[in-house]
Amino acid sequence: xxxxxxxxxxRCPVCLRGRVFASWFDMNRDCPVCGVHFERETGYFLNxxxxxxxxxxxxxxxxxxxxxxxxxxxxxxxxxxxxxxVVLWPLIFRYSRILWLHIDQLLDPxxxxx
Numbered sequence: 001x002x003x004x005x006x007x008x009x010x011r012c013p014v015c016l017r018g019r020v021f022a023s024w025f026d027m028n029r030d031c032p033v034c035g036v037h038f039e040r041e042t043g044y045f046l047n048x049x050x051x052x053x054x055x056x057x058x059x060x061x062x063x064x065x066x067x068x069x070x071x072x073x074x075x076x077x078x079x080x081x082x083x084x085x086v087v088l089w090p091l092i093f094r095y096s097r098i099l100w101l102h103i104d105q106l107l108d109p110x111x112x113x114x
Contacts, residue, residue: 010098013105014112035113052096
């Protein structure tokens with residue numbers, strides 16, 4: 001499976017097949033396919049927060065600019081942005097972690113356990 005498809009499908013950065021998330025907000029500790037442990041050390045996913053900020057920026061700023069030029073009221077502007085944050089947050093959370101796992105794998109490769 002190609003790496004971009006693995007990122008889109010939220011798969012393991014090592015084998016590109018195992019599921020990273022067990023549910024919407026719970027990650028598997030290890031890849032169910034290759035057995036690699038996802039969190040290398042305590043605080044490993046702090047860098048994923050930077051990816052979350054970048055993703056949030058890329059998703060919300062175009063909407064904010066468009067709304068600004070539509071001359072909507074402040075209440076409507078705020079409601080749309082808050083709605084987007086609430087709806088997009090689960091995706092931003094997941095994909096920031098997935099992106100960080102894959103970037104880290106490219107920079108410092110790990111081998112499958114099995």
